[in-house]
Amino acid sequence: MNIATRLHLLDAVRRSTQADSARAAAPRAAARARKVVAAALGEVRRCEQQLAAARGQERLAAAEELVTARNAYAAQARRERDARAAVRRTFTAARAANRTLAAQYAPYARSRDTGGRRRSAVAASLLDELAAMPLDLIRAADVLAVHSSGGKDSVVMLHRLVAWAEKAGCKHKIVVVHCDLGDTSEWPGVRELAQRQAERYGLRFVAVDSTGGLLGLVEKRGMFPDAARRLCTSSLKRDKANVLLTAIVAALGLTRQAIVINCLGLRADESPARSRKAPLSVDTRTSNSKKLVLAWHPILQTTEAEVWQEIAGSGLEYHPAYDALMPRLSCVFCVLAGFNVLVRAVRLCWALDLPLPEQYTDLEARIGHRFKEQYSLADVVAEAARVQAEEGPLTWRPGDAIRDQLGESAAADYLDRIALAA
Ligand code: SF4
Known part of the structure; x- marks a missing residue:
């Protein structure tokens, strides 16, 4: 099978997946529309009773309210009809997309483990x-x-x-x-x-x-x-x-x-x-x-050590935050980072004279929502202050990331390469 055919089949998989998602979503939308239309009908009934009970001047206002309620009901009923039509339409479209995929894939299925039985296996x-x-x-x-x-x-x-x-x-x-x-x-x-x-x-x-x-x-x-x-x-x-x-x-x-x-x-x-x-x-x-x-994901199976070896071996430029032993170049206060990484980030901000720790802790206090369920950024800053008091300010040297991963001579080679390329 050539690459164009493979991509063509993948697009057929994509179409049938999207068609199935639309088919699954349509009945939910129709159910929601039914509830809304029932509520609108209830409002019409309430307005009718109100009008029947109204006397004198009140009748005019009640009549206007009833007209508004009937118009709203008519609009919702139209939407509900459209939603029901979408259920039928998406069902037909999904069936057609799945049949098309099966027909397109059938000639190639025999030679494969998947046997062409399931769409996910085909993909x-x-x-x-x-x-x-x-x-x-x-x-x-x-x-x-x-x-x-x-x-x-x-x-x-x-x-x-x-x-x-x-x-x-x-x-x-x-x-x-x-x-x-x-x-x-x-x-x-x-x-x-x-x-x-x-x-x-x-x-x-x-x-x-x-x-x-x-x-x-x-x-x-x-x-x-x-x-x-x-x-x-x-x-x-x-x-x-x-x-x-x-x-x-x-x-x-x-x-x-x-x-x-x-x-x-x-x-x-x-x-x-x-x-x-x-x-x-x-x-x-x-x-x-x-x-x-x-x-x-072309480097999915590459390890962290291999990444650093390639950086060192090919003289690729990296950010100095890695030399301060930040493990990732994410947001300074990434919501996915662990406690110790965040503590280091606070200390690096202080070393670089960045106002972010105060900005984020102020924001945290203002909105009344903690940075993480288990701890606040204020806790992180407090821990950073404690570590800083014990260890002094964070320091680092160019090449520390490579020194840490691959040793002194790899770092020295890397720095020579970078200096030559500059
Ligand atoms: S905070 Fe969010 S956007 Fe920023 S690096 Fe972390 S996951 Fe990505």
Whole structure:
């Protein structure tokens, strides 16, 4: 099966998945509409009784109220009819999408373990095959959107992708996308670093601004996000990057569906949730008839030690926060970080003279919502003050991250390389 056929089948999987989601959602919407229409009818009955009981001047007002209630009921009844029609329509559409997928897949099913029986098995089999052929995947793509935080994993992913894309003759397809959450969320210089990392390979770099960043989001919602409701990632990063991708695809002016590959530097050993990710998946949330979006995790199986070896061996520039032994280049106060990492972040803010600890603890007090259920940021700051009193201010040297991971001589080699490249 050639790559175009595989992608075509994946789009059929995407269509049937989306059609099934719509079919599952339609009866729920219809049930909600039935409740609303029943309430509107109840209001009509109440107004009718009120009018029957009204006398003199009251009758006029009661009659007007009844007209309003009847109009509202008519509007809701129309919506309920539409919702019922949507149930029938989505059922038919889902059946058709599933039949199309089965018919398209049947000729290829025999030679596969999946036997073509289940849609998820069809998709998994196709995606596994595609993930194992990165050069073909890159050739088939119209856009390779490399999502870069500027962190260690992003720069290693970028380095590998550029090597593959050069081999495939497709480097021009890469766009490095950086979501900039601003200086109330991130360490100084992150955006500039992400740009330099892209420019090292002569790549197009686009920064997406998330006005207000994490601080603004918390202020607006009156609460901090958490692992279960990571609104920060979706609203500050994913949704904004998707708008950009739509514009990039539109600018291509294609008359067929575009193939967009979102490249993300997640690694399996970062968390149990990440270890369950597939190397390649269809992004059914953002795919549509204009673009088939695949999420690709090219360094999923790479370990942290391998990341640092590649950074050291290839002389890749990384952020100085790593030298202060921050494990990730996330938001300064990432809602997913552990207590000790947050304590270190507070001490690093003090060392860099950043006002973020006060800004965040003030916000926490103002909204009356703790940074985490188990502890507040005020607790974190108190612990940072205690550690600081014992150990003194945080200090670090250039190359400490590599020294810590790979030893003194690797750090010395790395620093020599960086100095030569400067
Ligand atoms: S780095 Fe942490 S706090 Fe910032 S957007 Fe991501 S999950 Fe949210």
